[in-house]
Amino acid sequence: METIIEVNNLCKTFKINKRGTGFKGAVKNIFHPTYEYKKAVNDVCFSIKEGEMVGFIGPNGAGKSTTVKMLSGILYPDSGSVTVAGYIPHKQRKEYVANIGVVFGQKSQISWDLSPLDSYEVIKHIYKIPEKKYKENLERFTELLDMGRFINQPVRKLSLGQRMRADIAAALLHSPKIVFFDEPTIGIDVVGKDKIRKFIKTLNQTDNITMIFTTHDMQDIEKTCERLIIIDDGKKLYDGSLENVKKGYVSSRIIEAEFESLPITLDLPHTEIFDVENNAMKKLISFNTDEVSVNELMTALMNTHNIKDVSIREPEIDAIIRDIYEGKIVLS
Secondary structure, eight states, X not given: OOEEEEXXXXXXXXXXXXXXXXXXXXXXXXXXXXEEEEEEEEEEEEXXXXXXXXXXXXXXXXXXHHHHHHHTTSSOOSEEEEEETTBOTTTSHHXXXXXXXXXXXXXXXXXXXXXXXXXXXXXXHHTTOOHHHHHHHHHHXXXXXXXXXTTTSOGGGSOHHHHHHHHHHHHXXXXXXXXXXXXXXTTOOHHHHHHHHHHHHHHHHHHOOEEEEEOSOHHHHHHHOSEEEEEETTEEEEEEEHHHHHHHSOOEEEEEEEESSOOSOOOOTTEEEEEETTEEEEEEEEEETTTSOHHHHHHHHHHHSOEEEEEEEOOOHHHHHHHHHTTSSOOO
16 A cells, blocks of 8 residues: 655644733733743654554644644644645645545534535535546445435434534545544434444445544544554654554453352452442453453352353443543553
């Protein structure tokens, strides 16, 4: 696979006006303004290959949105370089935007008073999409996103999930090489999220579209991406596979055990035992693999208790990422 996005030593600093409080502060700010400088992105480097699906995440204020805005050409960097599909986004914006799609979870790009189909006709002319390609994409997206029931209704009458599906189709009608997703499933119910995630995965596989996700819903990342880039305080913390984060940096595990008869005592060293609500016969056994192995615990359980059912839970990705943000897990 060829590299389609190349980011080298990217930096962006914002000049922020420090306003004083009260009337005196306001007057002083007019005649003697003071400023502070916030380095939003600090020497960030990475490359993305054609067809990759990458989660680009970080806590609020980490610099991820600023980075994505430089990738999409909305902002220009103070220093460093960005090349996307052979373009320098902030210098060749007009030619560049014809090759990208952008989906904002909180901002619709289709007209509120028109139907999605009417908006698609407008998009067709803006991007000069050939008739054959337009019809192919429209039919395919309508089926995959299950839009047949609402594609002719005014957008104002659609549910949030329907509107998001219509927005995603709008961003992809012109067959872009790269798509930036910003909170693509925010506020959507479970069924709607599932349809969007399956559509995104399918299109990546069939059309080899490079996709970058910024989201706080880690299920979006886990269900679609294999690679993760984590940024905090303007610096890149991690760039690698999602699986490595789950396996390599987290040692806590949970055994869920259901007993035939409730044990009088459950003495397992290096563990914490928790009850399960609405099921007295079930226990959650939390442990650290650095202190005790799964085999040891399973052997101890099976040899000393009557077990009806047992399973091992992997830690949830949301909890892992939260621990990374809070410094409980240090990435190397």
